[in-house]
Each structure stands twice: as structure tokens, then as C-alpha cells.
Amino acid sequence: MTVDVLSILGAALAVSVGAIGPAFAEGRAIAAAMEAIARQPEASGTISRTLFVGLAMIETMAIYCLVVALLLLYANPFTQ
């Protein structure tokens, strides 16, 4: 296998594996926030703001994987 094929495989693997963990984490975070809002609707403003910030933090992991995949595809230092 050449470096090109390997980097395409690596990019696909990075995104697909790297999306699993953040997906589970975001699901858990949103479920917990839903429960909290259902119990305490008057605190929904604070909860949703904190939720958004937390989701952004979690999502960063997936986006790191995306950036690695894009680097492999478009700015690969090992091809040419």
C-alpha cells in the first residue's frame, strides 16, 4: 500500500473512530441537562448555557479528529 492509500484510510479511520466517543458523551450530557431542566424549569437558562459550553468542549475532540483527517488528505507532509 502506498502512502496515499494509507493516508486516506487513516483519515476515514480518524473521523469514524473519533466521532464515537464525543457522540456518546454529548448524548449523556444532553440527557442529564434534559433531566435537570425537567426537574427545575426555572434554572433552564443557566443549564442550557452551561450545556452549550460543555458541548463545545466535547465537540472539540471530534473536530480535532476532523482536522487530523483533513491534514492527512490535503496537507500531508509525506506525499510529494
Next chain:
Amino acid sequence: MKLQLHPLQTETWFHIGPVPISAEVVVTWAIMAVLVLVSWLGMRQAQVRGGWLQSTLEVTVEAIADQIKAVIRSEPWPYLPLLGTLFIYLACANLSGVLPGVVAPTAHIETPAALTIIVFFSVQFYGFKEQGFRGYLKRYLEPNPLLLPLNLLSQITRSFSLMVRLFGNMMSHEFIIAIVLFLAGLFVPVPFMLLGILIGLIQAFIFTVLATVYVGGAVRATEAG
């Protein structure tokens, strides 16, 4: 037909002298001009009972100030010029990609990098201003001087992730639309573009809230950001 996309390259429109001017720079300056013009029009003859434009601007500023106050739990007014401008600019920039022929400046890495550098230095500036030189430097030695490298590292990594988050979200969204258009056809990307409006606003909000959290962490004496 070949799909020509590159996430890290920008398209040069024209040159001013030796300086290449890309589409993003033109869009950024256009957004700045529109924002300045609207603010000037609204506040040109500010009255106690203002017109609709003045009232809209006042409600916007008050809403942003309330949000900042809820996050940093102190007076929002010293930080409002930076953070409010950041939010309004980001919302306009992220939404400008919806207009035909306009590229969202935040979808290329230079604009998020510039905004992140502004946020990074502003956080240090506000920290020094509020806590004094020694007081703020001591923050890096808490809770233990052994953690100094980690504190320094966290300053850099969180700025980097701030940049990559905005860039990654906006760029991947643009990419998805381009790929779907390439594969499926003319009207199929419309739902994705609607989703893009939501993503753009949420990313503007998240960038601003995180910048606010960093500023709040730097100016508060007790708690680390």
C-alpha cells in the same frame, strides 16, 4: 467536473501593491463597514425615547451585557466592548456565508486565528489590569508551583482549541454543502444550509461565552479559568 476544494487555501481576489487581498478580507471589511454604519445611524441622534433602530441596538447591548454578567458575576461594562463586538461580528460573519457569492470569513483558518490571538492577549491584559502584575503572575503558580508548566500549556491549548473549534465547525459545514451539491444536485443542500444558520449562531455564541469564561477566570481572584 472536478470537485475543487481545499480547506487551508484561500482565494486571492486582487492585489493592493504587493499585498494579496483574499475574499475573506473583503467580506470582513464589508461586515465592519455595515456594523459601523448601522451603529452610527442608530446612535446619531440618541434620545431618551429613541426610534426603532436605537431601541434595537440598546436591547442588543443590554442582552449581551446580561449574558456576560451571568457568566463572570461582576460588572460587565469593562468587557462589553470586546466581547459584544466579538459576538456581533461572529454572528454576522458566520451568517454571511448564506448570502450567494459570499464566503464566510470564519470558514478559513486566518480569521479564527486572528480572533483567538485577540482573545488570548485580552485575557492576559484584563488579568494584569484587575489583579496587578504580581497578582496575576501568581495565578500561574496556583495551586502549586509544580503546576506552572501545565498552567502555561493550558493557556495555549485552550486558545488553540478555541480557534480550531470555530474553524472546524464553519469549514466542515461549507464542505458538507459543497459535497452534497456535488453528489446530489441543486436543491438537496437547502436543509443543510438551514442547519448552517443554526450552527453559525451557536458557534458565535460558544466562542463568545468561552472568551467570557476565560476573561472571567483571569479577573477573578480565587477561581481558575
